[in-house]
Amino acid sequence: MLVHFPIALILVAVIMEFFTIGNYRHSLRSGIRFLIIIGSISAVISAVMGLFLAENEGVSGNNLDLHRIIGLISAGLGLLLLVLLRWKEIRPSASSIKAYRFFLFLTGIGIALAGHFGASLTHGEYYLTEILPQNSDVGIRPSLTVDLVSFADELSPEKEIQLVTNVRSVLAHNCYKCHSGAKIEGELRLDEKEFVFAGGKNGPILVPGNSEESELIRRISLPKDHKDVMPEKGKLLGQEEIKLLTLWVEKGAPWPQSIGQESVYRVADLAPRNPTLPPPKAGLDNPIDLWVDQYFEENQLSWRQSVDDRIFLRRAYLDIIGLLPTPDELDAFRTDTDPNKREIWIQNLLDREDDYAQHWLTFWNDALRNDYTGTGYITGGRFAITDWLYTSIRDNKPYDQFVKELLNPSEQSKGFIEGIRWRGTVNASQRTEMQAAQNVGQVLLGLNLKCASCHDSFISDWKLEEAYAFANIFADSTLEVSRCEQPTGKMAQTKILWEELGEIDSLATRTEKLRQLADQLVQPANGRMYRTVVNRIWKQLMGRGMVEPVDEMDNAPWSSNLLDWLSVDFVENGYDLKRLIYQITTSKIYQSPSVTVTSAEKLLAEDFKFEGVIRRRITAEQFSDAVAKISAPLFDSEEVKFRPYELIPEANTNVTFVRASLVANNQFLKALGRPNREIVSTSRDSQASLLQALEMSNGERLNRALLEGAEKWVESFSDPVALTENLYAQALLREPSPKELEVAQKALGSDPSSEGVQDLLWAVFLLPEFQLIY
Template sequence: MLSAVALSSFDQISFTALQSSVLVQAEGGFWLSQLFGRFHPMLVHFPIALILVAVVMELFTIGNFRHSYRGGIRFLVIIGAISAAISAGMGWLLAENEGITGSTLDLHRIIGMVSAGLSLLLLVLLRKSELNPSSSSIKAYRFFLFLTGIGIGAAGHFGASLTHGEDYLTEVLPQNADQEAPQSLTVDLATFASELSPEKEIQLVTNVRSILAHNCYKCHSGAKIEGELRLDEKEFVFAGGENGPVIAPGNPTKSELIRRVSLSKNHKEVMPEKGNLLSKEEIQLLTLWVEKGAPWPDGVAQQSVYRVAALAPRKPDLPASKPGLENPIDRWVDQYFKQNQLSWSEPVDDRTFLRRVYLDIIGLLPSPEELAAFQADTNPNKREIWIQNLLDRKDDFAQHWLTFWNDALRNDYTGTGYITKGRFAITDWLYTSIRDNKPYDQFVKELVNPSEKSKGFIEGIRWRGTVNASQRTEMQAAQNVGQVLLGLNLKCASCHDSFISDWKLEQAYAFANIFADSTLEVSRCEQPTGQMAKTKILWEELGEIDSLATKAEKLRQLADQLVQPANGRMYRTVVNRIWKQLMGRGMVEPVDEMDNAPWSQDLLDWLAVDFVENGYDLKRLIYQITTSKIYQSPSVTVASAEKLMAEDFKFQGVIRRRITAEQFSDAVAEIAAPLFDSVEVKFRPYQLIPEAKTNLSFARASLVANNEFLKALGRPNREIVSTSRDSQASLLQALELSNGEKLNKALVKGGEKWATTFSDPVVLTENLYAKALLRKPSPKELEVAQKALGPNPSPEAIQDLLWAVFLLPEFQLIY
């Protein structure tokens, strides 16, 4: 239920917008209770406004309880308290009938109900203080009045979080401002200290363009020219403005550009005149550029200075097979190893392999019994057979890979947009598509040219109020399709000509126009240009879009053109994503920047074409990768995330990585006790697919709405596309695993369960290690466990042992 204090004093949403709740609406509710519940957002503003005003007025009566304001305060408190009680009831009906749940609601509900109760108590204390105005009665009344006011403010904040997102208030604070720096700020200036090579000249001017784009284009570009100065193209940069050149190559002290950007904030000639000044590092880079003679190599403005990946598919000739290297992937890796003077390792043992493949394919730990059966299997092809068996476990497979696709398609069960009807879930469609192994070309067509069930991906999020032009839903659709399906970053080009690629603002708008009901007006740096967007696909060689067609027809044309085999980029992108999911690093990194060079262009190209030629079969691709010798080789550790992403990265095999938040949660649930209550399960596939069966006694974490525990362990906010998770441990994770309430509750229940099952500390420890780590404890581990458990293991002692095992790197890493 919702509290007495409302969704928030800032929430001007109409009650009809609440028809789209965090969950699918509860079915079969009595219509009258639903109607009353939907009056909650309207009624709840009374206690917020009235009681808070009463608090302010009460401050003026300090020292004079009989102040002339007393009558007004009495009226505000009475009406506020009554409306609080009524709106609390309406909130209860609203949550019961609309199916709104979640941790934010829990806080909103608890604080709101307490505040509602306090407001009723306030009526009693007010009456008592007026009948008997003693010092103690007045103090008690005022204390509870101020406490009620604080409660209302806190509940209102969580109410705002329900409708507008958890960062509704905090996002505007200076420390929470966008921290994404332009490319120039990540460059070591020492790189350019020596004589510049042609490559370094291009790198330097690229970073200079980055600074100019971020700070100067609003006033000095093709869309808007102040002082006759343009800084978006070479010829204009050196031509200068109305007062002459602004750059004196080789002499920063005589360069007007350097002088202006170096002035103090209050100087009348400082540039930029509005907004943030350039940082110290940005000024240093511009100064260094001018000192070096302001190089701008010929052709930079006309020819690409960025690597551009080919669009067309390419299938190179497959290297000859060798004994033990029959898998096409291994043939290409063998060629790469020879070129880089690397050697093969022996495949991992059965235990390591089985744990790895179970976690990668279905997200669960194998049982000790399954390991024993696997080790006893004498079939030389047993690894291939067991992999296929895992792929055939349709619901386990779907519930694991749902996490991967939820991240990429920004699909979640709660969050900004659902209550306000500005966002649509695609869970039913997505789960069925994964479970049935829908061909990827059909999968993409149904995302781009959607049905009612799959429209949520391109619908974007209708953010609160008026937002910038680069975040309108049509542009979000263009950005999301570009990022997820094509490995392309259009975010910069959605505001101005990109400074990290050759994509232009007009191209981004032409692509976004495909998703629009009417023609979009181009805005450059949030300023309307008066120019109407064209309607084009990003690569015109894939076909044309009829600009006069309806939105539905434009989407159909786009879907057909994107999925054609000629679009080699789309299939390289998905192959690269699946490769990273299984191997720990993409052939191309970042996976959303497919113009970057892969460590093996031949392997990427061959796999993408093979994927198309074999029916766009994602399970077949997973089988192909996991049955390769390189996948079954020992994992490789990388010293840091920076080295993993470095341009000179050398591929040697599977990257050792941390299990995901969902995998950890499911493993704890299997061994100790479920972390999530049934009310936290936001999607139940068995309602959708009655024949789906499972032997699990707990809900998979992929089906649970995001919460503080999952967030701490790395589950992202899915209001935006997320295609990579950080595998590095963090302080927040350490705190959650050490002091978090959810894990502690599971440990308590687990301790009790194991205590009733095992009384012998040795047998208990051996069974725990077998279940959690698929091995026996070492003599030293057994000795330590016996000391910790004592002769008669108590639930508390077992709880500590469970916790110690869950924190082991061996448990948390995929080796």
């Protein structure tokens, strides 16, 4: 009580004093006087008690130093305030009142700052920001995705790095609040190797090779009510995290260091590389297939027969324009005798400009953190780029120009690098300049700068100063470097991430710096940027990137030759995204049967072998559009937030329903996987979830669409056989089997009712054949 008492008293006195400005003899005067006397005296007592606490708890670190210094200064200001209070009472004058008020407000600021650093000590450095919407994923621990079984055998250098990276992730998420440079309890730091192995005031915490004798493992394994349990505050470590740290100690607690200038992490080359195409081969006309064939031979894999017309057309329609083909379109495709009909039809799909744009708008909205509603729009702290983005996609703007307009933006495209200006206090790594650096790094370069925005990264070689130097390009004035939220007093340099791409004039205006950045990043010498976008498009069409995850482009691709060649080819042919899509979708490998994986982790495994298109679920938008087309629209006009025909009068208006990509996010779309676009989202989970099952079973929106759709089907078909056959044709592009027809007739009866048709529609929409891209 004594430590925290003066915070409220002095701050309340400051607030009350504001009401007396212009009327010094306000009725609040006696109350203010009482609060100042009690608060100033207790501030001195608080400083003394705080010193005792710090000594007894054995805490040290930057936060404690700042808390101590500001607390002592505030106590001194409190004593001075008492003197000034008495002085103005003895000799009241304008100057004495001004001096008294000045030091009252100064004392209030000091008390608030001391309280802030005190709260950082007791509740952690991010106590102000960890509940903000953009930090809603704080509880997600990346280490929990690690397959511990894969570390059972002798560790290769790559496995060793992966293990230690995840160990450091666990320590960062659970231990840094009390054991890092900002706060050091028990003389123990866990943020650098030398400190981890040195231990704390009670000696070493690790016995490499022996987890049972390691104090670290003993403490994290204790029950919550034990006096020695760690973490002492907050959630205990999960069982998988404890197993991870235990395994690490049993393996000898490896912690690889850089040798000279050599990195312990894999670092992809920046420059482009144009490998020589393999020699021509009969039946393989697409260069992509020549590289895949080479990969198949190296990995003893075989080509399979191409899929039939029905599967191919459905796959191509969903991938290119996001819609199902109609039965008439399938019939026309099947009867087309042109030997190049698949290439012709793909080109026709790409030429459907508005259908294409409304489908790919979803992909780019996710990646560029663009949405129609949400945090920041009401307060003017966020800007939509939808008009610019839609026309860019529709017009197939060359990708280098697309990127330049994002980095050196007009008023219409500025929303990406402007980020979200969060209301209230945010941490240094969430200021808009750092958001820009992180988002540009992630989306355009496949690079994670989030760790390096707070401290030197423990998952790569990127340093804090490098992240700030890049963020400084997006700043109006020079940024001060903050390490773990603590200002260092050091001002950031202004540099691009790879100096070989060119220099940025640190004295230039923000507009000029952005122009320089745009020109330098899009140059062909930046092979990384073009590998990144090629890899993203490949994953969108094939289900898995050549590099995974797609935001970590330093990882090894399953075929570096294919990725490098395709990226150079993309640059040499005008940065044409539609051409890239055409090139991939006309390949033999794209037209091969889809491959099933038992779990998403298999796609990230080090021993992944590429065999073809990954079977995947349709997106929330694709499902919504299919249901709307077959049954009834899921969204009303009030939910439409973007109308292309208002921007482009000749936009296609033949579709009789609103595309899901154009509506505001809602619970239905969220349940089916549309992300919260307050952060960049470059991948969606293709696995079904309980929330999706509940929405599909009991969701009001889907039920309403089924009801409306059933009534239309009943009006159109009185014969249950004809109704079933037409439904299967539209939804699955095939006739029902005899067994399916029998089941449908039992459900519908001789005279189909609305209730029976609703059930049939629902059953068809939940079929894997409807929900998967085969």
